[in-house]
Amino acid sequence: MTIPESARNGANSTWVSVVGARPQFVKLAPVCRAIDQHNRNSSTSIIQHRILHTGQHYDREIAELLFEQMAIPHPDHNLGVGSSSHGTQLARMIQNMEPILRSERIDWVIVYGDTNSTLAGALLAARLNIPLAHVEAGCRSGDIGMPEEQNRVVADHLSQVLLTPSQVALDNLLREGIGGDADPRKRVSVLAGDVMYDALLQHLKLADNRAAENLRQFSLESKGYYLLTLHRAENTNNRQRLASILRGVKLLDLPVLFPVHPRTKQVLAAAGLSLNGKIRPIPPLGFLEMLAMEKHARKILTDSGGVQKEAFYLGVPCVTLRDQTEWPETVGCGANRIAGTEPELIRQAVMENHARDWSAFTPYGNGSSAEKIVDQLSAADRE
Numbered sequence: 001m002t003i004p005e006s007a008r009n010g011a012n013s014t015w016v017s018v019v020g021a022r023p024q025f026v027k028l029a030p031v032c033r034a035i036d037q038h039n040r041n042s043s044t045s046i047i048q049h050r051i052l053h054t055g056q057h058y059d060r061e062i063a064e065l066l067f068e069q070m071a072i073p074h075p076d077h078n079l080g081v082g083s084s085s086h087g088t089q090l091a092r093m094i095q096n097m098e099p100i101l102r103s104e105r106i107d108w109v110i111v112y113g114d115t116n117s118t119l120a121g122a123l124l125a126a127r128l129n130i131p132l133a134h135v136e137a138g139c140r141s142g143d144i145g146m147p148e149e150q151n152r153v154v155a156d157h158l159s160q161v162l163l164t165p166s167q168v169a170l171d172n173l174l175r176e177g178i179g180g181d182a183d184p185r186k187r188v189s190v191l192a193g194d195v196m197y198d199a200l201l202q203h204l205k206l207a208d209n210r211a212a213e214n215l216r217q218f219s220l221e222s223k224g225y226y227l228l229t230l231h232r233a234e235n236t237n238n239r240q241r242l243a244s245i246l247r248g249v250k251l252l253d254l255p256v257l258f259p260v261h262p263r264t265k266q267v268l269a270a271a272g273l274s275l276n277g278k279i280r281p282i283p284p285l286g287f288l289e290m291l292a293m294e295k296h297a298r299k300i301l302t303d304s305g306g307v308q309k310e311a312f313y314l315g316v317p318c319v320t321l322r323d324q325t326e327w328p329e330t331v332g333c334g335a336n337r338i339a340g341t342e343p344e345l346i347r348q349a350v351m352e353n354h355a356r357d358w359s360a361f362t363p364y365g366n367g368s369s370a371e372k373i374v375d376q377l378s379a380a381d382r383e
């Protein structure tokens with residue numbers, strides 16, 4: 001990026017985005033674009049944006065390929081922490097991140113979503129007294145036993161600016177006393193909308209261009225298959241739950257395309273569970289291929305939060321293989337059914353008719369959330 005002459009002596013600020021897992025790369029992409037746009041348009045304030053990749057995800061299909069397809073700048077730092085137990089992974093992230101966050105004056109650390117990389121970035125920024133912003137703040141499943149719920153609650157409580165994807169998420173924060181008028185810590189909670197919607201709109205045309213080729217590659221016809229994703233620890237770490245879901249999926253009437261997350265691949269092999277019958281396992285897909293295969297699926301079955309929303313945006317009915325969701329709006333309008341993990345309940349949820357059209361319902365903003373986020377943080381910079 002070229003810094004305009006007029007801004008060279010103006011106010012510069014340094015923001016560090018901490019990411020590490022697949023859904024965070026998706027959320028980061030529109031924020032990078034919005035920062036570039038800000039820098040092109042502003043004659044007075046330039047944002048130096050550094051990307052710090054913890055290395056939590058490292059397989060090409062779920063890391064590097066997303067950076068390439070979404071034109072995300074190469075990370076400034078890669079901590080290369082890789083996989084291990086939660087404790088070791090978190091400890092490595094924090095230890096490797098500390099000298100980087102101490103090495104220069106940082107105006108914002110930005111964390112995204114609810115992974116271990118979110119928790120590590122939030123905790124360290126708070127400890128080093130660096131202003132912290134949380135993108136996708138305020139989501140709650142109500143199950144504090146989930147690592148993701150623990151991560152998001154801690155990140156929210158430590159942040160100064162909380163950027164929520166929906167009114168429901170904003171209300172959750174206000175109920176917890178974060179960011180309202182009465183907040184003694186003067187934290188700011190705002191309705192920013194969903195950056196994943198920005199990402200989808202920015203890449204849908206590219207995905208459409210390759211959809212026919214992708215369908216041919218998997219010998220599938222548009223609306224002639226279901227798409228399945230499954231990776232949550234609550235499902236994969238429990239052999240009985242995993243086997244029960246697969247029994248339900250095998251009862252369906254169409255082929256089921258199943259991009260298998262690395263975690264799930266290992267668990268399936270270790271548990272000796274087979275994927276024969278209607279299920280067609282394939283390696284994880286890139287972002288563009290995933291959008292294409294989501295759009296053309298008859299229905300989507302998933303335990304991922306991001307995939308539930310992408311189904312909603314693409315007008316594809318979704319069946320969620322969990323007992324609760326952080327995205328209640330998708331359920332309220334009939335786009336999404338919470339099926340749990342019982343085989344017969346899964347079969348029924350997929351076979352029943354869903355509401356036909358929820359396109360007029362827009363609880364997650366209009367696709368310009370990243371711009372709002374950059375405006376909000378740069379306004380706070382100036383205060």
Ligand code: UD1
Nearest residue numbers: 021022023056057058059083114115116117147148262263
């Ligand atoms: C993480 C997030 C989850 C998010 C998901 C998206 C946490 C606690 N969980 O789950 O919220 O929805 O990312 O994908 O942060 N593995 C590989 N290659 C990789 C990455 C992982 O083989 O590139 C395997 C490793 O064996 C690892 C396992 O997958 O032990 C789980 O990876 P991990 O990063 O711990 O969590 P995810 O299940 O991916």
